[in-house]
Amino acid sequence: MTTMNVTTTTTMTTMNVTTATAAPTPSGRAAPPPEDAIGDMWMRFWFTPAGPWPLALVRILGGLVALALWASYAWDLETWFGPQGMISPALLAAWRSPWAASLFDGVTSPTALWLGYTAGGLVLLALTIGLATPLTTPLGALAFTTLLHRGPMLAGPADDVTAVILWCLAIGRAGDGLSVDRLIGAWRGRAESGATLRTRIALGLLRVHASVIAAAAALAQLRGDVWWNGTAAWWLTARVESRLVDLTGPFLASEYLMNLVTHALVGFEILFAAGLWFSTARRVVAPLGIVAWPLVGAVAGEPLWGLALAVLAVGCLPSERRGVYGPFWCSSPRT
């Protein structure tokens, strides 16, 4: 209003006044300067306390994925890491980063190796069911990553994503809902904890990583011609050993179908990476991610990678959608 009144006097004054005052918003209030808006967004994103159950759900699902990955070492543990194993400490010294280390490096007997491995598995199991979570979430992340460092050449993309999930669980209060800890607390008459800052930061980090991992995968794929000419889906499904589903028949019959699957894979990754940052789009892409990532993993022959990314997508669900299911999980406030 001020601006319009001044305009009737002189144009020069109008320019001065217009630049000096912020543009009015539809509600009539002045919008904050851009630096304040960015600051507000940052504050809202990282410092608005979040309720316990979304992270609790991530804990259960992420814990199950971690357990599956952990179990995949069991059959060959001594063949790989035993005293006479293939991946000897001497090899690791020359192979891995100088900053890497593993608690299993010092293990010199099969008994100690199995004890450490079993203990790590039990910690991950406790994390999954939410037992002593303030202790088991950081210990679970430590155990998981220390096993990866013992044999870095055995690790795959599912391990990379699961490590991120486990560290985020260690940062947040992952045991405040859907957990044995909560049951014990209720039995002792302790009130449920509400929204917390730590859980918000953990969920924020999950979303950042979900976006970065999807974007990095899409960028890596787009460096190859096959993702542009639409034949990548064929090369994925023609891998006899690692494929989960054999789509060579349909792809031989229809080139368009093969092209469509190829472009849909990259298109989804880009959509997911970008859509998580817009509230309207997030309502679609986060639930879509829960369904689509396992399918991408199945087509790519990396099912646990797809499942781990679906767990990340669970952590990205918008709060109002989570609220629909809230009463079934626990009676914590919706955030």
Added chain:
Amino acid sequence: MPDHTPPPPPSEPVRAGLTVALGLYLVGLLLCVAGNSASGGSALVRTIHGKLFAPWMTLPWLDLGYDTRLTHAVAEDGDHWFEIRRLDAPASQTVVLPGPTIRGERAARWRRLARATALGEADPDREALLPAAVGAGAFGPWNTHDLSLAVMRHLPPDRGDVRAGNAAVAGRDDEAYAARVRLVDGEVQLIERTPPAELAPLVREPGP
């Protein structure tokens, strides 16, 4: 009863400290992605990432590029596996790892190990390390001190070739690496087997 009281907002110093920590981590995350890319990072990114971020992001398994390309339709994207055979018992069967009974993530880990064994040969700093270690690790389970270790890979066929009838849909197998590994006087010896295709052909000078 659930505690619905909103928690008090964090104090200004706490927010400032967390903002610095989060900002630092996010910069580190971006530099890790840029510095660990398969294309190789720039000297600037590699230096900053290597000196400031890798030292503390490696241990929690966060110093990663996350560049899961899935496939670029090159030979190294094919499935890899080991074929191990005892040389001191010619009648013994060749053991395939992962064999048909090994499935899921366990099989995937064996394939990654086989792939790393083959690809490590292209890296001068890692050449021969993994084949020697894998071979030596196989001495015990196979009860031998002399074996043949091969890394095989599956090369999927081109779709056009299959449609034209020039290739089978099953593709073909190729030997990516092969060596003899033996233990002599307590020392592991690796004798690489050069693929016949890489040997120079003997060309006889045309006679008069």
